[in-house]
Structures are given as structure tokens and as C-alpha cells.
Amino acid sequence: MAKTKDENTENSILNAAKNVFQSKGMDGARMQEIADKAGINKAMLHYYYRSKQLLFEAVFKNAFALLAPQLNKVLNDDSSIEDKIRNFTSNYISFIIKHPYLPAFIIQELNRNPSFILKLKQNKGFPNLEKFKKQVNLEIEQKLIKPIHAEQLFINIMALNIFPFVATPLIKAFANINDKAFKQLMKDRKEEVADFIINSIKI
Amino acid sequence: MAKTKDENTENSILNAAKNVFQSKGMDGARMQEIADKAGINKAMLHYYYRSKQLLFEAVFKNAFALLAPQLNKVLNDDSSIEDKIRNFTSNYISFIIKHPYLPAFIIQELNRNPSFILKLKQNKGFPNLEKFKKQVNLEIEQKLIKPIHAEQLFINIMALNIFPFVATPLIKAFANINDKAFKQLMKDRKEEVADFIINSIKI
DNA sequence: ATTTAGTTTAACCATTTGGTTAACAAAAGT
DNA sequence: ACTTTTGTTAACCAAATGGTTAAACTAAAT
Numbered sequence: 001m002a003k004t005k006d007e008n009t010e011n012s013i014l015n016a017a018k019n020v021f022q023s024k025g026m027d028g029a030r031m032q033e034i035a036d037k038a039g040i041n042k043a044m045l046h047y048y049y050r051s052k053q054l055l056f057e058a059v060f061k062n063a064f065a066l067l068a069p070q071l072n073k074v075l076n077d078d079s080s081i082e083d084k085i086r087n088f089t090s091n092y093i094s095f096i097i098k099h100p101y102l103p104a105f106i107i108q109e110l111n112r113n114p115s116f117i118l119k120l121k122q123n124k125g126f127p128n129l130e131k132f133k134k135q136v137n138l139e140i141e142q143k144l145i146k147p148i149h150a151e152q153l154f155i156n157i158m159a160l161n162i163f164p165f166v167a168t169p170l171i172k173a174f175a176n177i178n179d180k181a182f183k184q185l186m187k188d189r190k191e192e193v194a195d196f197i198i199n200s201i202k203i
Numbered sequence: 204m205a206k207t208k209d210e211n212t213e214n215s216i217l218n219a220a221k222n223v224f225q226s227k228g229m230d231g232a233r234m235q236e237i238a239d240k241a242g243i244n245k246a247m248l249h250y251y252y253r254s255k256q257l258l259f260e261a262v263f264k265n266a267f268a269l270l271a272p273q274l275n276k277v278l279n280d281d282s283s284i285e286d287k288i289r290n291f292t293s294n295y296i297s298f299i300i301k302h303p304y305l306p307a308f309i310i311q312e313l314n315r316n317p318s319f320i321l322k323l324k325q326n327k328g329f330p331n332l333e334k335f336k337k338q339v340n341l342e343i344e345q346k347l348i349k350p351i352h353a354e355q356l357f358i359n360i361m362a363l364n365i366f367p368f369v370a371t372p373l374i375k376a377f378a379n380i381n382d383k384a385f386k387q388l389m390k391d392r393k394e395e396v397a398d399f400i401i402n403s404i405k406i
Numbered sequence: 407a408t409t410t411a412g413t414t415t416a417a418c419c420a421t422t423t424g425g426t427t428a429a430c431a432a433a434a435g436t
Numbered sequence: 437a438c439t440t441t442t443g444t445t446a447a448c449c450a451a452a453t454g455g456t457t458a459a460a461c462t463a464a465a466t
Contacts, residue, residue, distance in 0.1 A: 159367065
């Protein structure tokens, strides 16, 4: 396929692998297809990455490293809960529109192999709820927001932002809309979702 | 595996196939494993279902047929929006706790092959938003709920209810909780999610 | 009792797939 | 100049995999 200045072979392999793995998953991906897309011989894949498993892990870690900082924004910055939610929602949806396969890929592969997340958890920078919890409880005490468990609020924020990009075909079918209308709906959500959440918790 | 009165072979195959396909997906599933779990010879799979693809489709249609009526409850019954949301949320989460693999399976396979949903769309009983849209707009006119696009509200309801069961490993890792705590969190959501939605749209 | 239709099995087959090997080319050290 | 290291290829391999076949078994129908 297009080899738009992939510089070195190692990188063009990773790019091709990203493509194939993210659209077909570990089980559906074929080493031959990755090699073809990278424009090289299949043996090169093993020369640079030893095995399908290791190549996959390189792709997965890359993908996760892209997603994690986005989540940390909600959890670890110092603005108010309301500002956080507005910022995060707008940024996150913009981000995902650029990487539409990402969330479904990560979720699918973690379901296939849940123990894989244990490795990721050890990295520093792995999202952690502690600070967010304290902040939520503080704002509840200060009567800034209605009582809610921080975990539930966090799940709700994730769900409202991520779900449509994971269940795209389902939503398109139920709402009976085409690709263009779906994209518009997602753009609208940048504001709608934040309003929806804040409406619910604001006193 | 356990062959607890599976009656006929055809059914025990379908059961085994359900197990394997729903936990490993189409690409990860192996005919041999299905045969072993059903306690029969691999040739029987082809005798009764001709091919992996057809066996898979039988499982998938079964799964979808289980999910669709649940969604139609929100869309086509005659109670108020508020009652619908409360009923649906409580029922749906109970339902999914009994079939935890279902939503991830359906979403994963539709992402793998989005055109597959076209076949399903032709079935009557396929969820449709028209009635729900009218009702939402009516209740907005009557000042019973705040203005919101019906599609967005529907997406939000789906997201808040379904997402945690699709992204279970992710949520468990972020919230740093074990299986027991996660299950409790999900039970709590039966009420919390409905409150969250209604808080947001109620005037 | 014998035919017939449906069910089940073991052995087999062709293809696909991840991975390896050996030869070769091109840089990089010396 | 030559030796070593790195990058690349084509051909090959063993295992796995979906699928087929022909024969055997079973039970009801004739």
C-alpha cells in the first residue's frame, strides 16, 4: 500500500501492523497481509519483532500509550469537576475522531486476554482514580455537585464518550443513519455530552 | 464439558458453539474446540451446520434475538420517558448480568463485519427509533423534559447501560477493583444510572 | 427380515499460517 | 582491502485448521 516516507523498515512494519491489527484484531490479522502492506518480505517481520505476539504487543502498547494520557486529563488536572468534564469531553471526542479504531481495538483485545492489563498497570502514567475521588467528595461536601460515587461518575463519563465509537455499526443501524449523519452526531456530542453530565450532577 | 441433558446433538452443538464463539469471537474460535465441548466428532458440526460461517451465524442471530427485545422495551412501550428509563435500566442490567458476554460479542462481530447488520435490519422486530423520537419531542413540547435530540438521548441510555459490560477489564483496572466489587458496582447502577439520566433531562 | 433414512465416526485432504533457513547484498568497522 | 555486522529475499517446513468421504451403526418403516 501507500509507503509515504516510512523511513526505515522497522517503522513501516509497525505502521502496517497497526493498520491490520486494529481493524482485524489479533486473531483475524495475518502476518502476510502486514508484510504486503509494509511492502516487504514476511521474514522481515520476524527479523524485527520475533513473533506475531510480540509485534502485536508493540502495536497494543502504542495504542494504549496514546489513550492513557487522554484519560489522565480528567483524573489529574486541577480544574473544577465541571471544567474537567467540559474539557475532557470536547478533547476526547476530537481525539477519537482522528483514531476511530482505537477504543474498539483496545477493548476487544482486553476482553480476549484480560490478564494483559496487569502488565500495563505497572507502568507509571497508568490512569488512577484516587485524586479524582477526593475531588468529587470534596465538591459534594461543598455542595457544588450532587452526591454520587466517584467510580460511577467516572464510568458514566467514559461510557458517554467512548461507547458510540465502540458500537458505531449498532448505533448507525438503530438510528437508521448513514456515515455522514453519524459523524455529525458525534461532533454535536462534544457539547451535548458535557451538558448532559453536568446537568445531572450540578446542584 | 458438562452435557447436562442437551437432548439432541444439534442443540448441544449450538450450545457449545455459543460458548466458544462468544468468548473467543469468530476468528479465535476453533471447530475442534466446539466439537470437544459438545462431546461429538468434528464432522457432526458440518453435518448439522455445513460450515463455520453458518454455525457462527446461527449463534449470532440467536444472540441478537435475545438482545433486540430488550431494546424495543425502551422504544415501543407506552409509559412516560421517565418510567421507560427506570424500567429499562433496571431490567437491562439484570439481563446482562445473566449474559455477560453478549454485548461485547455482538459489538465485536459487527465491527468485524459491519455489513452483517443489513441482514438483521430486514427482520421485523429490529429496533427502530421513530416512536421514541415522537415521544421525546412531545414531552419536550409539554415541558416535561429539557430539550434534547432523541438520538442523543438514546445513545446516552445505551452507553450508560451497555458500556461497563463491554469494557469490564478496563474499568476494573482503572477503578482498581476486583470481580466482587465490580459486580456490586453494576448492581448499584440499576438505580444510579436511571437517576443520572433523569436528573439530566427532568425539568 | 430387510430396506431405508438418518446419525456418527475415523481417517484423510488441501490450504493456510506462523515461523525458519540459507544464501546474498550492502554498510560499517578495522 | 577485507572482515564483520546488518538488512533482505526466496524457498521451505511443520503444525493447525476447516472441510470431506466413505464406511459403520442405529432405529424406524416396509
